[in-house]
Amino acid sequence: MSTPVLDCRGLRKVFRGQVVLRELDLTVAEHEAVVLIGASGSGKSTLLRCVNLLEPLDDGSIHLDGEHITDPRTDPDRVRRRIGLVFQSYNLFPHLSVLDNVTLAPRRVHGVGRARAEADAMRLLERVGLAGKAREYPDRLSGGQQQRAAIVRSLACAPRLMLLDEVTSALDPELVGEVLSLVRELRADGMTMVIATHEMGFAREVADRVCFLDGGRIVEQGSPEQVLGDPAEPRTRQFLERVLAAGRL
Structure with a gap:
């Protein structure tokens, strides 16, 4: 079995006494596009920031191509040269x-x-x-x-890895399509990506795997057809019903 590009094990992150990531595990294979969905505050952005070493972990480990990048001896600037991170604000x-x-x-x-x-x-x-x-x-x-x-x-x-954090959330609706089109091209080219998004239609189209986060955990993950079309977990169904009612599915 090949080494995953990204391997997150037991991630825990606490902000001011609030647990934001709770023993979270995630692996991403080469050329895989993993889409993170969930309500605001579920941990999606924090997870991406931890992967890019912008936030320190309270527990757990992150491996990039098998290298333990959260080892305290690791040079974060060297790691960030291999990871692209795009925020919702263009920066x-x-x-x-x-x-x-x-x-x-x-x-x-x-x-x-x-x-x-x-x-x-x-x-x-x-x-x-x-x-x-x-x-x-x-x-x-x-x-x-x-x-x-x-x-x-x-x-x-x-x-080596692209992290996209709600890259369309700050855009007017008529501008969303041109950004999503670029992300589709990256996926077609085989770029390994982790994408946090509120755009469920986009998640359905571009994801190899969808992960639903709630309370800092991955509650459910699977193909877009399974997670978005026939979720197994009641919390996932509840979230998607709210998204549907808001007209975002």
Whole structure:
């Protein structure tokens, strides 16, 4: 059996006395797209931040390609070079052009020369329809364009694992489609991804596996057809009924 790209074992995280992750286990195989669903506060974003070592664990361990990355001796900056994380807020540097945002990490972190970094960045921007915006500053772009640029910035470092945290939640409805289309392309290319989303239709379409989180635990997981169409757990059914009533399923 091959080593999973991501292996989370017994994760526990406490904020101000509140347990946010509760003995959570999750494995993600190479080329797999795992979608996390659940109500706000269920632990989805915290899980992604712990995987990227932005939040320390209170217990448990995380392995990336078999390496124990939550070992206290591990250099978190070295680990983050292999993980792309895209937030719901775009977090682009406002004083840098789109091109400079995309090339900053390859040049400063990976030591790639400017000419090569810019050539690679332009190929990625061309792919997502942003080549014409390369010299623009982020505030001159629409929300959808900014989010696509943020995803490209992560892709420019050729990550082993992509983490996407509610990447459409800050967008106007008419802009959601262009970002989801890019994520579909990444999935088709075989990118290993963990995606937190409230978009159930998107989860059904792009996920190899859906995990429903509640109270910091994965309550149920399985194929999109099973979890979203015929959930076994009462709590999953209750959540999806509320989502359906809100018109998001």
